[in-house]
Amino acid sequence: MNILLIDRFFLPNIGGAEFVFTLIGEALARSGHKVWVITNKYENYESPKKENIHIKYISSPQIITENKHWELKDKIRFTLNAVKAGISIIRKENIQIIHSNPTYPAIVGSILSFLTSTPHCIIIHGVRPLKSGALQEILKKNEKSKINSSAISFLTKFIFYLKSSAIHTVSEATKDDLLKLGVKKPIYIIPNAIQVKEAEKIETNPFQLVHVSRLIEYKNIQTAIKAINIVKRTFQKVILFIVGEGPYRKNLEELVSKLDLKDNIIFKGHVSDEVKTKLIASSQALLFPSINEGFGMVILEAFTQKKPVLVSNLRPMSDIVKDKKTGLVIHPFDEQEWANSIEEIFKDPKKTENMGHAGRNLLEERHNLEKYAQQIIAMYKKIIKNKD
Numbered sequence: 001m002n003i004l005l006i007d008r009f010f011l012p013n014i015g016g017a018e019f020v021f022t023l024i025g026e027a028l029a030r031s032g033h034k035v036w037v038i039t040n041k042y043e044n045y046e047s048p049k050k051e052n053i054h055i056k057y058i059s060s061p062q063i064i065t066e067n068k069h070w071e072l073k074d075k076i077r078f079t080l081n082a083v084k085a086g087i088s089i090i091r092k093e094n095i096q097i098i099h100s101n102p103t104y105p106a107i108v109g110s111i112l113s114f115l116t117s118t119p120h121c122i123i124i125h126g127v128r129p130l131k132s133g134a135l136q137e138i139l140k141k142n143e144k145s146k147i148n149s150s151a152i153s154f155l156t157k158f159i160f161y162l163k164s165s166a167i168h169t170v171s172e173a174t175k176d177d178l179l180k181l182g183v184k185k186p187i188y189i190i191p192n193a194i195q196v197k198e199a200e201k202i203e204t205n206p207f208q209l210v211h212v213s214r215l216i217e218y219k220n221i222q223t224a225i226k227a228i229n230i231v232k233r234t235f236q237k238v239i240l241f242i243v244g245e246g247p248y249r250k251n252l253e254e255l256v257s258k259l260d261l262k263d264n265i266i267f268k269g270h271v272s273d274e275v276k277t278k279l280i281a282s283s284q285a286l287l288f289p290s291i292n293e294g295f296g297m298v299i300l301e302a303f304t305q306k307k308p309v310l311v312s313n314l315r316p317m318s319d320i321v322k323d324k325k326t327g328l329v330i331h332p333f334d335e336q337e338w339a340n341s342i343e344e345i346f347k348d349p350k351k352t353e354n355m356g357h358a359g360r361n362l363l364e365e366r367h368n369l370e371k372y373a374q375q376i377i378a379m380y381k382k383i384i385k386n387k388d
Contacts, residue, residue: 110162126294173315193372200281215246227338303359
């Protein structure tokens with residue numbers, strides 16, 4: 001099958017949505033399908049070079065850097081140039097389906113579908129933050145966040161009206177939210193997957209934990225930090241590595257300083273995949289208190305290393321992590337409950353190990369790339385058949 005993917009970046013280490021889309025491309029290519037990708041270059045990062053993947057870059061590396069976000073002129077330039085490139089690729093390569101990531105790539109896919117009559121599928125990772133009661137706990141404290149949330153809400157609903165044959169989503173929770181928002185298009189649920197690799201053979205630090213995410217307020221890392229402050233009273237050697245960068249890092253650093261946790265909370269910033277993997281592998285568990293996720297790919301990364309995951313009791317995280325089986329499910333803002341759960345992890349290493357192995361088994365059974373590619377292709381075939 002000949003497939004056109006459209007995304008801002010075709011990279012596994014820029015964001016969760018981009019990570020997922022890169023895995024889709026690689027899984028399809030590995031299964032023998034031909035994949036064309038319209039995307040941007042990102043300074044200092046290289047898109048994966050794989051057989052059967054052909055990448056068309058729209059921008060120069062100078063447009064998108066770590067210190068310069070997309071401006072309106074960049075978005076307009078991308079949209080116009082991507083449409084031009086897409087028409088050429090669709091006609092020349094006999095593209096059978098277009099698959100896009102929100103937001104501007106989805107607009108490009110919609111225009112291309114209208115101009116060429118090629119079926120178009122939009123992936124929606126999550127819309128829960130538009131209605132999440134938990135998120136309101138944060139928004140009511142931050143006027144700027146209210147404005148940003150309103151903008152996100154408008155853009156998300158706008159996507160539903162774009163020309164597309166179907167919506168691809170990653171969890172039952174997101175499908176439920178889409179239906180509540182009145183989406184009438186066919187919705188296909190395909191849970192995310194990851195390349196199943198051998199777990200690292202590395203010694204586990206008995207009091208080490210790790211968190212991996214973009215450092216933004218709704219990732220709720222502040223609750224984990226407050227929990228570490230409680231755990232420290234019993235386990236003085238507790239250490240939490242925080243991996244990632246983002247606009248909320250300064251706030252988190254100030255909280256760490258206020259609580260005198262500089263020896264217990266270590267900010268690692270951006271790290272290589274190798275370093276990230278080793279940090280997960282050497283930890284007892286992954287802490288993931290986020291209140292706003294479409295899926296949470298790092299959960300699968302923890303399962304790869306046979307590590308349990310502590311998550312907020314919000315969907316879809318609580319659907320992926322089974323309480324007491326592959327991790328622990330906790331109230332998002334109760335730092336005492338988080339502290340108790342962390343202490344439970346430390347006090348019963350055998351149970352912790354068993355939960356990690358159960359997570360690995362779930363990963364191999366449900367979230368492997370081979371099965372993932374088969375499900376994606378089956379979805380494409382249904383979309384093409386229904387269009388005809």
